[in-house]
Amino acid sequence: MKHIGLILLVWFGINQAGQDIYVCKNAVVNIYSKAPLEDIEAKSDKGTSVLNTGTGEIAFAVPIRSFVFQKSMMQEHFNENYMESDKYPQASFKGKINEKVDLSKNGTYPVTATGVFEAHGVKQNRTIPGKLTVNGGNVSLATEFMVACKDHNIDIPTLVFKKIAETIKVNVTATYTPNK
């Protein structure tokens, strides 16, 4: 029976190896644009994220095509004219969480992440604030930030009759599970 104990110990070791890496495959991303004529809102639940709590590294990506708009014509224009999703299929963030968070204690921790935010093929150095919540081993992250269209060469032509807001509010919620 001795060896069973050994095997269990090793098994435990394997789990231990991946313990500080958390993944999320269904992060929810909302974008809002307030325009004089109409508020525009779109949602994607296909965001992916990896969080390394050991090093504080965080990576995030969302496919542009996965955003769903209420009006399908807007969705088409969003992909075809503004985000050019065939050329730039995803928006991403890659950086590091500046604060050290103790994941063994439950609670909500205000954090900031500094890194590179990429949308429409343009990279921007950003520090993005967020909230990290720990609840009994579950880790979730919520953040909200503004993206200026002109920072990412997303041009809004004067020919467009409906005015589109020049800054877009982005809202992200991700619930992580330990990577196995």
Add this chain to the structure above:
Amino acid sequence: MKRSLLFAALLCLAITVTAQTKKDTAKTSSTDSLMNSLSKPDKGEPVIATFKATRLIFTQTTETVKKKELNFLVIHRFGDLAGAQGGGKTFFGLDNSSDIYIGFEYGISDNFNIGLGRSKYEQLIDMHLKYYLLHQTTDNSVPVAVSLFVKGGFKPYHVETNIYDNFANRFAYFTQAIIARKFSRALSLQVAPSYVIDNIPFPLAPTNENNFFANSAAGRLKFSKRMGIVLDYFHPFSNYRNNSIDPKFYDGLGVGLEIETGGHVFTINLSNAQAISEINYMSNTTSNWGKGQFRLGFTISRIFDFNKKNKSSY
């Protein structure tokens, strides 16, 4: 017992090694490779916006109006720009209109449309159904987009002769399979084999066929995000039309500029065909580019959305 202990020890060693390598990969590749494996696109997505609108110059495109959207169309063809009927005396054809079409298209679903329109030419009232059968995919597992199009036309005007004594003679039909491919962001091409059924063919000639095949070929080349050049061509495979001397029939050829402004699509074009509805232009194009019998035309397409308005939480 000893042997089994040895075996267990070996097993443990093996597992420890795998655990070690796993730990290593996790360390070295860190979040990057994990991220890549997570965000890898798993399958091809449907290609969108093969064309900007449901029509180019003459022909339908594979595009449909999406669910609960209404497309309002105004299509106009002026008179001959040059030649005997054109020039300064008609202000290059602007004083005449060879055809005016006003129509509506509605999306019953994203892939299924119903449409209604009226032409000045032959006073044709037509109704159509269009179904987006196959979507081209980004991974090329489906290399082309295919839409099916059926149109029924009715000529309601009063005549003094007996040609409409049989009421069925007022009807004509048109059916088309539209096959398109978006080759790049800028270039989309399509061919559309078609079949025309005229219950009474015009012009009234003993050799004129009631039914004939036809083909359309068209394309769009975008030179900016919202503007493109469109080219449209059709040919009826009709013995009568190909051999008739008087009247002489010509293939249709149109060239245009397409401008999209978010909800509106404008097309300004030059073409020889006088008529706008497929039933008319396939059967009856007797104007010749070479004789100056081409005209300025435009298409205005405006989408109205009847999906419920967005209540933002912004």
